[in-house]
Amino acid sequence: MISVEGILFAAALFCCALATAGYLISLLVRRVALAKISTWILAAGFMLLTLNLLVAAVHWTGWSSFGSRHFLSIYAWVIAGIYLGLQLKTKTRLLGAFIAPFILLFLIAAAGQGADRNLVPSQWQGGLTTLHLVLAIAGEALFVLASAAGAMLLIQNNLLKNKKPGPLGRLLPSLGDLDQINHFGLLWGFPLLTLGMIGGAVYAAFVWGGSWPADPKVVWSFAVWVFYGFLLHQRLAIGWKGSRMAVLSCLGLIVFLLSALGIRFCLATVHNFI
Amino acid sequence: MIGLVGLNHKTSPLAVRERLFAGCQEQMNLLGELKAIDGVMEILHLSTCNRVELVASLEDAPQALIALESFLARYGGLTDEEAKACLYFYRDREAIRHLFRVTSSLDSLVMGEAQILGQVKDAYRQALAQNATGVVLNRLMHRAFRAAKRVRTETGIAANPVSVSFAAVELAKKIFGTLAGRKILIIGAGEMAELTCTHLVGNGAEDITVVNRSPAQARLLAEKFHGAARGLDELDEVLCDVDIVISSTGAPTYVVTGEMVRRCLRKRKNRLLFLVDIAVPRDIDPAADDLENVYLYNIDHLQDIVDENIKNRRREAMKAEAIIEEEVANYINWLKELEAVPTIVSLRSKAESIVRAEMEKASSWMQSLENADREKVEALVHSIVNKVLHAPVAVMKEESAEFASQDIVAAARQLFRLDD
Structure with missing residues (x-):
């Protein structure tokens, strides 16, 4: 069954994958502009992931609904949040090329987990x-x-x-x-x-x-x-x-x-x- | 057509440029005199230390160009030989391309420098203020600025420093991030050290200390930067405190030894230290570079970076030339149409007014027709007029694409009595 939560998660995963690719390409072709765009895409992914987690929180039915997917998503969410927060203060867009793969890794790991498993x-x-x-x-x-x-x-x-x-x-x-x-x-x-x-x-x-x-x-x-x-x-x-x-x-x-x-x-x- | 006459650093020695620059400078109403020349419709005068150029929209091209040339020769006091050797002429496409290249700094002594754009803008502002420009030059200048902006943003031509002192500043930024509040130590009193220090201060560094064998000279330089002068014997102590060291003494041996740097690192709590050694023979022991958090660059390292950047600029210039070609083509398309367009418009409107007048006359008998029939007659009349006009309009457009529409356009105006 396709749920709102699932769609939000998939969209967040897609944004993050896109941002990761953008960051890595920007490192390869040596253009900061691409890294800037990737930062915005990552920010969009972060918002989607936030919504996803909010939806999960609304549907919270006690600890039994907290699965591995949530655990790993929160991981990715925290890293992305800290990185994006840092972008407001310093101009180190290229740091994304090193951080985004981690976020993506956690999200992919999360995607591989059923949302229903009792953690x-x-x-x-x-x-x-x-x-x-x-x-x-x-x-x-x-x-x-x-x-x-x-x-x-x-x-x-x-x-x-x-x-x-x-x-x-x-x-x-x-x-x-x-x-x-x-x-x-x-x-x-x-x-x-x-x-x-x-x-x-x-x-x-x-x-x-x-x-x-x-x-x-x-x-x-x-x-x-x-x-x-x-x-x-x-x-x-x-x-x-x-x-x-x-x-x-x-x-x-x-x-x-x-x-x-x-x-x-x-x-x-x-x-x-x- | 568009014409350009001038000389620059490549075609003329400094003495000639000086004379011309001064001659034009003295003349109060230069643009007024230029405008008064027969065949000159619009004019702009650009004068910098590396070039003097006149850009004009001309009616009678060959005559007017010669007049502009003799104008420059007169004001610069150039002999015939000098004028022949130094002055260049460009027409139409070449003139437009040259102006775009100049504005984009591709024709500058230091390719990619930022000053020229401002100078061209000033020249244009002056011409605007004196009403010396019109439709053709206004558009030309805006296109030139656009080309320059594209070259700056789409290529890396102005990205990397091409002087040793700026290269040092770039490195300092790559090491420290911001230079605000950084402390600088100058050892010796070389001109290059002073220049580098000026750039660093321009980027936010403050708190300058000068160490020199001669206390008087140290004080002299320190005063310039509102800094402090210290003796050579205090070097050890000062070294512990600063972030950037620029050394350029005439000393035959190392002034800053590896051991000195190593000793101060502990007291510095491993804060980053950027050492710039622009002296020959070297002032700073290369062994210092092996230490952690110490970055030592000597004059050869900096020169290598500059050479690499110059090579890069040349590569980027190729991209810039492509952008220029594109912008030149855009402008020429517009210019070409400009020649034929007013005539085509008035031809069409004349035909339109004839049709309207004839329809008016026929309205009395056409009233007896059915509505549908009346519309058919109107459509027929319009169709005939359009078919008749199609060939002359097409020919004028074709010819204008080759910059050769002037005669045809004149003929059309006469044949259809458009100027009556």
């Missing part, structure tokens, strides 16, 4: 779970942003160090701007993730008692959290900046993604969402 078992549903989910998603989305900016910074740094700024260098944002985005992502992503994890931990302590830390997702998330905490510390206290931070952020994201996928497909976990 959170009924005995775990509650306020703390919601808090845990929302904050963890927002925190991780900000890390994705920090890493995308880091990846661009590495390219720009490489061009400038090799004395070949060229057309690509002209197209990419400045080192200063990229470093600031990386800083912003870490600075806000870390506390959000921290709060999200505390929410999860407090809840788990109540429900499960002693056995929860053995869950592989928890162990890996804790490792990722420690890593990002280390990064933030080096940045704020020691003053690490630029390419070194960029390399580490990218590494962090790769480890995070690999661990998420590895846990999903190889190990048994209670965080069996996607």
